[in-house]
Amino acid sequence: MSPEINPMALFVASIFTSNILLANFLGMCSFISISKDMKSSNGLGLAVTLVLFVTAGMNWVVYNLVLVPLGLEYLRYIIFIVVIASIVQIIEMIIDRVSPRLYITLGIFLPLITVNCAILGVSLFMEIRQYSFVQSLTYGLGSGLGWWLAIMLLAAIRRRVEKAPVPAGLKGPGITVITIGFMAMAFIGFGGMLPVQ
Amino acid sequence: MSDVATPTVILKDNVWTSNPIFMQVLGICSALAVTNLLVNTWIMTLGVVGVTAMSNLTVSLVKSFMPRKVRMMVQTLIIAFYVIIVDILLRAYLPDISRALGPYVGLIITNCIIMGRAEAFAQSNPPLISIWDGLTSGLGYMGVLLAIALVRELLGFGTLFGYQVMPNGFEPWIIMVLPPSAFFLLGILIWIAKSIMIKQGEPVV
Numbered sequence: 007m008s009p010e011i012n013p014m015a016l017f018v019a020s021i022f023t024s025n026i027l028l029a030n031f032l033g034m035c036s037f038i039s040i041s042k043d044m045k046s047s048n049g050l051g052l053a054v055t056l057v058l059f060v061t062a063g064m065n066w067v068v069y070n071l072v073l074v075p076l077g078l079e080y081l082r083y084i085i086f087i088v089v090i091a092s093i094v095q096i097i098e099m100i101i102d103r104v105s106p107r108l109y110i111t112l113g114i115f116l117p118l119i120t121v122n123c124a125i126l127g128v129s130l131f132m133e134i135r136q137y138s139f140v141q142s143l144t145y146g147l148g149s150g151l152g153w154w155l156a157i158m159l160l161a162a163i164r165r166r167v168e169k170a171p172v173p174a175g176l177k178g179p180g181i182t183v184i185t186i187g188f189m190a191m192a193f194i195g196f197g198g199m200l201p202v203q
Numbered sequence: 204m205s206d207v208a209t210p211t212v213i214l215k216d217n218v219w220t221s222n223p224i225f226m227q228v229l230g231i232c233s234a235l236a237v238t239n240l241l242v243n244t245w246i247m248t249l250g251v252v253g254v255t256a257m258s259n260l261t262v263s264l265v266k267s268f269m270p271r272k273v274r275m276m277v278q279t280l281i282i283a284f285y286v287i288i289v290d291i292l293l294r295a296y297l298p299d300i301s302r303a304l305g306p307y308v309g310l311i312i313t314n315c316i317i318m319g320r321a322e323a324f325a326q327s328n329p330p331l332i333s334i335w336d337g338l339t340s341g342l343g344y345m346g347v348l349l350a351i352a353l354v355r356e357l358l359g360f361g362t363l364f365g366y367q368v369m370p371n372g373f374e375p376w377i378i379m380v381l382p383p384s385a386f387f388l389l390g391i392l393i394w395i396a397k398s399i400m401i402k403q404g405e406p407v408v
Contacts, residue, residue, distance in 0.1 A: 030236055031236045031385070034231050080290075080291060081287070083287055083309050083312055084283045084287065087280075087283055125313075127306055127310055130306030130309045134305055134306055173394070175393075175395070175396075176393075180390050183389050184390035187383045187387040190381075190382050190386055194381060
């Protein structure tokens with residue numbers, strides 16, 4: 007991928023045109039199970055955004071300044087996972103110290119995030135597309151915001167769908183997946199705006 | 204899960220009654236993106252089957268030495284270890300497919316199915332049956348994804364495994380190449396599977 011993409015363009019693109027969830031299918035597991043309820047969706051969205059922003063930067067530093075000079079690129083999966091897990095742990099401790107109220111809201115979501123595909127996915131995309139440090143930060147933040155937006159929208163739609171007469175076999179996951187399909191179609195409409203992948 | 208864990212019960216459970224995709228919508232993150240071509244899906248799901256079986260075996264073998272507190276971390280590292288092997292094999296023997304799959308090979312690590320099987324089954328069962336459980340879970344997953352890929356490649360490109368099957372005048376459906384079609388097809392598949400289960404009177408979770 008071209009390394010000269012404007013970081014701001016990348017930021018907007020990662021929210022809308024190449025939404026991490028609707029275009030790359032990342033972070034689906036928790037997306038479907040949590041989006042039943044708007045309040046938890048909001049909490050999880052916030053947590054994912056925070057963790058994505060920090061891990062994208064941190065993994066960039068670790069990959070480019072430690073793994074590449076040592077020729078250990080093949081270890082990146084393990085290293086990325088360990089970095090993500092430790093950052094989640096550190097963020098959990100900091101939030102607990104600084105704002106116990108926020109901790110109660112986010113507490114249960116933070117451990118879930120370690121195995122959220124979106125977090126690892128962003129780090130891997132960043133590495134494959136050879137983003138610079140600033141690009142990685144804006145890409146991480148944008149992807150997080152895009153994920154947050156998508157889960158809030160889906161939670162709002164699901165509240166309506168629950169009251170609709172859906173065929174028995176389609177209830178629950180079936181109709182949710184199809185709803186996500188329609189959302190993905192709507193987001194493709196943004197594609198004309200920015201040609202950035 | 205049924206209460207007696209015989210190989211046939213496990214097979215039926217994992218491939219049909221509690222198929223990870225139909226029943227729990229798990230592990231689709233890393234997979235929907237690769238379902239636009241059958242070849243990619245085939246390689247990707249083979250990787251998942253292999254990793255699930257091997258990590259189930261390893262978790263089952265080391266479970267008695269593993270302190271409970273760090274078991275999640277150990278399981279993740281075991282899975283990451285096998286994924287790295289799959290990645291290196293793909294790079295060496297199938298570089299084109301490896302490039303097409305891109306980050307999705309690495310994302311097998313966070314596939315909830317593998318972690319889920321390690322935690323729910325291998326953690327409390329002997330090694331041999333754990334391999335079988337891993338294999339069948341992977342097969343159930345493979346079946347669903349191949350079905351989606353079949354429709355997407357046939358209608359989106361007019362080909363199957365890269366061979367032209369549709370007549371020359373066939374107009375490819377652009378939507379089938381784009382992400383939304385994967386969601387629609389998955390939704391429809393879940394619908395069909397659940398309707399059959401309701402008809403058969405199986406308890407639907």
